[in-house]
Amino acid sequence: MSFWFWHGLRKGIQSTRYPARAENAPGVSPGRPANTDFPTVEEAQLAAEICPTDAIVAHGKSTSVNHGKCVHCQLCLHSLSSPMNWEAGFEWTRLPANQTESHPLPAAFAKSMHIMVVDAGDCGACLHEVKQLNNPLYNMHRLGFFLTATPRTADLLLVVGPVSENTRGPLLKTWEAMPTSRKVMAVGSCATSGGVFGRSFMCACGVSSVLPVDFEVPGNPPPPLAILHGLLVVAGRKSLKSLEPISEGRP
Amino acid sequence: MANHSSPIEGGNITGLADLTGILVERFGAQVVQMRAGRNFILSLSLAQLSALPALSRFLFWEQGCAFGGIIAEENSSSWQMHYAFLQPGTGWIDVEFSMPIETTSLPSIVAEVHAADWHEREIEDLFGIHFENHPRLGDFVLHDQIWHEGIDPMRKSFSASQAQFEGKVDLEWQPLLVVGDPGSFAMPVGPIYEGGVGESLHFLLETVGEDVIRAVPRLFYNYRAVEKIAEGRTVADALLLAERFAATSAFAHSLAFCLAAERIAGVEAPPRAAALRVLLAELERLRHHAGAIAAICESTALAVSAAQAAIIEENLLRSSSVFADHRYLFGLNTPGGLTRDFGSEQCRRLLVAADKAESDLLILEGRLRLSSSFLDRLEDVGVVTGDRARDLNLVGPIGRASAQHCDLRRACSYSGYGRFEFEVPYETEGDGYARLRVLFAEATQSAKLIHQVAGSLEDGPVRVNYEVNRPGAALGWAEAPRGAALHWLRVDEEGVVERYRAITPSFNNWLGFHVAAENFAFQDFPIILATFGLSATECDR
Numbered sequence: 188m189s190f191w192f193w194h195g196l197r198k199g200i201q202s203t204r205y206p207a208r209a210e211n212a213p214g215v216s217p218g219r220p221a222n223t224d225f226p227t228v229e230e231a232q233l234a235a236e237i238c239p240t241d242a243i244v245a246h247g248k249s250t251s252v253n254h255g256k257c258v259h260c261q262l263c264l265h266s267l268s269s270p271m272n273w274e275a276g277f278e279w280t281r282l283p284a285n286q287t288e289s290h291p292l293p294a295a296f297a298k299s300m301h302i303m304v305v306d307a308g309d310c311g312a313c314l315h316e317v318k319q320l321n322n323p324l325y326n327m328h329r330l331g332f333f334l335t336a337t338p339r340t341a342d343l344l345l346v347v348g349p350v351s352e353n354t355r356g357p358l359l360k361t362w363e364a365m366p367t368s369r370k371v372m373a374v375g376s377c378a379t380s381g382g383v384f385g386r387s388f389m390c391a392c393g394v395s396s397v398l399p400v401d402f403e404v405p406g407n408p409p410p411p412l413a414i415l416h417g418l419l420v421v422a423g424r425k426s427l428k429s430l431e432p433i434s435e436g437r438p
Numbered sequence: 439m440a441n442h443s444s445p446i447e448g449g450n451i452t453g454l455a456d457l458t459g460i461l462v463e464r465f466g467a468q469v470v471q472m473r474a475g476r477n478f479i480l481s482l483s484l485a486q487l488s489a490l491p492a493l494s495r496f497l498f499w500e501q502g503c504a505f506g507g508i509i510a511e512e513n514s515s516s517w518q519m520h521y522a523f524l525q526p527g528t529g530w531i532d533v534e535f536s537m538p539i540e541t542t543s544l545p546s547i548v549a550e551v552h553a554a555d556w557h558e559r560e561i562e563d564l565f566g567i568h569f570e571n572h573p574r575l576g577d578f579v580l581h582d583q584i585w586h587e588g589i590d591p592m593r594k595s596f597s598a599s600q601a602q603f604e605g606k607v608d609l610e611w612q613p614l615l616v617v618g619d620p621g622s623f624a625m626p627v628g629p630i631y632e633g634g635v636g637e638s639l640h641f642l643l644e645t646v647g648e649d650v651i652r653a654v655p656r657l658f659y660n661y662r663a664v665e666k667i668a669e670g671r672t673v674a675d676a677l678l679l680a681e682r683f684a685a686t687s688a689f690a691h692s693l694a695f696c697l698a699a700e701r702i703a704g705v706e707a708p709p710r711a712a713a714l715r716v717l718l719a720e721l722e723r724l725r726h727h728a729g730a731i732a733a734i735c736e737s738t739a740l741a742v743s744a745a746q747a748a749i750i751e752e753n754l755l756r757s758s759s760v761f762a763d764h765r766y767l768f769g770l771n772t773p774g775g776l777t778r779d780f781g782s783e784q785c786r787r788l789l790v791a792a793d794k795a796e797s798d799l800l801i802l803e804g805r806l807r808l809s810s811s812f813l814d815r816l817e818d819v820g821v822v823t824g825d826r827a828r829d830l831n832l833v834g835p836i837g838r839a840s841a842q843h844c845d846l847r848r849a850c851s852y853s854g855y856g857r858f859e860f861e862v863p864y865e866t867e868g869d870g871y872a873r874l875r876v877l878f879a880e881a882t883q884s885a886k887l888i889h890q891v892a893g894s895l896e897d898g899p900v901r902v903n904y905e906v907n908r909p910g911a912a913l914g915w916a917e918a919p920r921g922a923a924l925h926w927l928r929v930d931e932e933g934v935v936e937r938y939r940a941i942t943p944s945f946n947n948w949l950g951f952h953v954a955a956e957n958f959a960f961q962d963f964p965i966i967l968a969t970f971g972l973s974a975t976e977c978d979r
Contacts, residue, residue, distance in 0.1 A: 190805065195742035201749060214756025217764050239675055260678060261769035265778045305630055306638040308660045311975045312685030312766050315729075318635040319755075322732075322748035334634050353581055353659045354638050357629050383678045387598045388591065389663040408685070410765060 202326040205412060206419055216410045220263050221274035224249045230269045237262045240383065243271070254279065255379035259407040277413040280404050280420045283373070289401040291423035292370055296342055298331040300422050303341035303365065307358050308351030308390065312408035313375035317347065319411040320418075332418050338364035343421050345414075346398075349377040349384045350391035362398055370421050373400045374414055376407040457501065457525075464496065465489055484535040487544055490521075493533060495550035497523045503531065504844050505831045507941035508557040509926045510565055511911075512594050515539055517567070521547070521554075522913065522924065526849035530913060543568035553831030556949050566590035574614070579658045579978075591666055598666045617644040617651045627963075629659045637974040643963070650963065653955035655948055660978040668938040673699050673773060673906060673927075676935045680925065684942065684976035685766045686729070689722045690918035691925070691940065692771040697852060698914030698927040699773040703906055711775035711900040712854040717891040719853075719916065720884040721788070722767055724795060725754040726919035727835075727881040730971040731799070734874055735806070737968035738815045743806060750798045757791035774904030785892045796885035803878045816870035820954035820966035823868055830950040834921020834943045835876045836970060840868035846917040853916075858890050870969035877971075906933030918943055920972065944976035 203210045225231040225248050235245035242256035243263060250271065263271040282289055292300065306314050320327040321334070335341045338361045350358060362371070373394040376382040381392035394400050404417040419425040458472050461482070470493065471483040484490060497503045506522030513536075521533040537544065546569035547554050556578075558569045563578040566588070576582065580589065590596060615624055628640040638659035644652040664683045668676040680695035681688045693715055700706060707715065732747035755765040761784055762770055770776055806812055822832065827840035837844065845862040847855040863879035865872035911928035921943030928937040947970065954966050 191740065191742040191809070194805065195745070198746070198749075212756065214759035214765070217759050239678060258678060258682065259764060259768055261763060261777065264763070265769075304635050306636070306660065306975075308662050309637070309975060310682050310685040310688075311637070311973055312682075312688075314635060314637065315686060316765075319748070319752060321635075322752055323745045324749060324752050336634075348660070349662065351660055351662050353584065353661055354629065356584065357638065357659070361630055383682050384662050384664075384667065387663060387667050388596075388600050389598075389661060389666075407682075407768070408766070410759075 198323075201323045202329060203324060203412070205415065206330075206425065210412060215412055216275065216277040217259065218273050218275045219254060219257060219259070219279070219406070220252050221272040222249065222251045223272045225269060230267075234263050234267060234269075234271055237267060240380075253380075254281075254405040255284070255376060255403060256382075257405065257407060258376055258383050277410055278416045278425075279406055279409060279413045280402055280417040280425075283379075283395050283400045283403050289370075291421055292342055292368065294423060297422050297424055299333075300331060300342050300418065301333050301335040301340055302343045302345050302418070303335055303338050303361060304345045304347070305354075305358050305361055307346050307348040307354040307378070307394065308384075309348030309375070309377065313347035313378070316408045316411050317345065317374065317414055320415060325411050325415060327415060327418065330415075330419070330422075330424075332422070338362075339366070341365050342369065343418070344369060344371045344398075345374055346371065346378050346394045347374050349381045350394055350397050352389045352391070355391060355397060358397065370401045371398055372402045372404065372417055372421055374404045374406075374417065375409060376405055379403045379405050382407065461496075465493060480529075481532045481534055484533060487535065487537070490533070490535075490545050491547050491550045494521065494523075494547040494554070497525075497531060497533070498551045498553075501525060504833075504849070504922075505551055505553040506530065506922070506924055507939075507946075508554060508561060509937075509939045509941075510561050510567065510592075511928065511937050512539070512565070512592075517541060519544070520926070524844070524846075524850060526844055529850055530915075541567070543570055545570050546572040548572050551831075552829050553946070553949065556945065564590060564592040566593065579661055581656075581658070591663060596666075598663060598669070613642050613654075613656070615642075615644060617646070619646055619651075622646045622651070629656075639974040643960070645960065648960055650955070650958055650960055652952065653958075653963065654952055657948060657974055658978045660975040662979065664979040665938050665940065668935050671935055673929060673933050673935060676927075676938055677771070677773070680938075680940065681768055681771070683940070683979050684944075684973055685768075686726060686973060687722065687918040687920060687923070687976065689718050689767040689770065690916045690923055691942075693719060693853065694914040694916040694918075694923045694925040695927065695940075696771045696773050696914065697916070698912045698925050699906075699929075700904070701912035701914065702910040702927065702929055703773070703904060703908070705774055705902050705904055707775040707853070708899050708902055709854070709896050710779075710898040713857075713891050713895055714776055714780060714900065715771070715853045716855060716858065717785075717788075717888055718762070718767055718770060720887040720891070721754070721758060721761075721792070723919045724792060724881050724884040724888070725751060725758065727877045727884070728754055728795060728799065730835075730877050730919075730968075731802070731874065731881075733968045733971060734816070734870070734877075734965070735812075737964040738812055740806075740809065740812050743802060743809070743812070746798070746802055750795050750802070754791065754795050757788060761788045772901065772904070775899070775901035777901070779900045782895075785895070789889060789892055792885045792888045796882060799878060799881050806874075813871060815962070815965055816874060816969065819870040819958070819962050820873075820969055821867070821869045822950060822954050824866060826953045827868065827950065830953065831946060832921075832950045833946050834918070835880060836873060836947050836950070836972075837921065838862065838864040838880075839872040839876045841866045844922070846915055846922050850915065852914075857894075858887055860887050860890075870965055873969045873971075907931075911937070920944055920976065921946065940979055942976045942979065944972045944974070945979075947972055948974075948977050
């Protein structure tokens with residue numbers, strides 16, 4: 188049994204150096220469509236039409252992307268003769284629509300933040316990516332981020348899923364049980380816009396229709412580093428300057 | 439080591455011709471009319487509903503069929519019911535009947551086929567059809583403390599887009615408690631998972647202290663009414679739902695959905711697409727099993743092994759992202775084939791990743807086998823005997839750990855699985871360790887399959903033109919990482935979905951969870967849960 192200790196040591200440090208250094212390992216992020224200028228109006232129109240969730244909007248020859256609605260179906264990448272631009276990276280955290288500013292937690296929390304994760308009808312992908320943050324390759328403990336078992340000691344409520352009707356009550360109870368310095372982060376396209384599920388008698392079309400949301404991490408699912416970026420923003424360790432309010436209209 | 443063989447399930451397997459003969463003799467030609475269909479090798483139209491339980495017993499117990507599920511469809515003037523049974527090696531048998539729309543009850547088959555329990559409860563809850571003599575109907579998908587009785591959301595008259603209900607009823611809902619020993623009490627666990635990251639689901643542990651006598655899951659917190667909101671969408675839009683209701687087995691579910699859509703339109707994916715689908719499905723299985731193994735290691739608090747399994751899983755997620763631009767293989771399947779082709783260099787890099795994962799898993803398995811304190815926590819924990827597994831029709835790795843050999847890739851081949859050589863490993867002990875061994879053995883087989891497919895890829899297109907030009911219904915199936923997945927699809931002449939039904943392995947297997955979670959020590963609960971490796975969201979849809 189003692190051999191585990193030896194094997195563990197021998198593996199060495201596997202964790203990413205992010206945020207101190209950039210992380211470019213292949214496959215850490217699937218990327219996402221970016222705003223694109225097309226040669227003709229028709230091509231821009233085609234790109235907007237192929238998007239099943241209306242995440243792509245055409246303005247003349249150019250298109251813009253509302254990432255909160257993008258469900259990563261890749262049609263605009265692989266099924267168009269002139270595809271959309273694709274951007275690498277994972278620093279995707281943004282402010283919720285119609286919100287001009289959000290404040291991170293006070294400085295005292297910067298290196299010790301306790302997170303309560305709530306599954307509000309998630310398909311399993313976002314939740315799985317949150318779970319990956321605890322694996323040695325990401326190891327969020329090194330940054331002072333901890334999962335907590337009780338809302339009483341939680342600083343951040345991390346919500347995945349579109350908020351299904353049967354989880355709405357438990358989600359609200361969790362939120363109410365948290366200290367009022369709490370922040371709320373919606374992770375994934377379903378949590379930001381309802382995703383493919385949309386609004387129905389069973390789905391609330393995103394967390395912001397139930398709770399005040401401070402930050403959003405769009406993506407379907409956002410890769411672990413995108414979620415880590417969100418945590419760093421909430422902790423005030425990534426600057427808010429890069430965060431600009433989004434202008435596209437949302438339902 | 440896992441056993442390697444793939445015998446056909448127990449029971450007296452008779453050929454199709456013999457089967458029809460016995461059916462006529464036993465039930466009479468007036469009661470059961472037989473015809474071969476496009477979907478099913480045999481459709482049995484029932485004229486007398488009273489024959490349903492006896493016919494179900496005959497197929498399930500005497501013919502050794504596996505139970506697929508129940509599909510209810512509401513047409514304008516009638517109910518159309520399908521009971522799907524699988525005769526391994528032969529094909530799907532559909533027991534179908536229609537009844538007037540005014541019908542409010544039909545005979546339950548639960549007393550004959552226990553596996554039908556939750557199917558009937560779901561139909562009762564969502565369609566409002568009563569099943570006579572079912573032991574417990576009521577609170578199931580729609581939780582009674584927030585939903586009025588008498589709401590039947592799957593009925594056509596119910597609009598999915600209607601506003602959510604305000605002013606919920608606050609019934610004094612109480613869970614059913616069975617244990618009556620002095621000093622016994624019920625401990626609620628969930629729905630918000632305490633201590634880490636977990637899906638929304640609730641358990642009620644009935645206990646007298648340290649020993650838990652009974653643990654019953656309460657599911658459907660993540661019910662997003664996928665089957666309901668798919669209605670009225672185009673096939674392409676419904677595919678987005680089929681792919682995204684349970685992301686950890688997204689490819690298998692989208693594959694089953696596409697196979698159903700293709701069967702309706704009468705098209706078939708070209709050979710290269712079919713082979714690549716096998717490759718991607720096995721990549722998903724390999725990644726899923728690595729994750730399931732990581733979860734089992736974590737549940738026993740053997741931290742280094744959990745970390746190493748998690749690294750294997752993360753590396754496979756990254757390889758998937760490099761190979762297919764998505765860590766969970768979204769956006770690949772499309773009715774008619776795949777959305778894109780993959781080059782030989784891409785395949786070669788994937789092979790390297792799969793080989794690495796396979797050898798890392800072998801090393802991990804070898805070390806775990808030498809860790810006595812780890813094995814102590816898995817052996818004889820959460821035992822499901824072969825008889826109980828058969829009784830409850832457990833599928834996938836959980837069923838195979840209890841000697842249920844049924845694997846759709848073998849029992850009813852699809853997407854060209856019949857062309858490839860692979861084994862279906864199984865175990866007989868039915869405990870947590872048997873389930874872990876099955877996961878390891880299946881992961882090895884998946885890596886082998888990936889090699890075979892990549893080595894035998896034919897050139898050619900990966901997509902045929904798909905157009906819905908006729909109304910129809912079809913069944914698509916796939917062996918998802920957690921077991922058999924069935925997708926039933928009905929479209930009208932314009933390609934709009936009229937009925938979509940997804941029968942998932944987690945739905946099947948959660949029914950059997952209480953068997954493994956009977957009379958156990960409280961500290962074993964996370965281990966039983968992890969070795970079952972079920973997904974609540976895949977069950978809830």
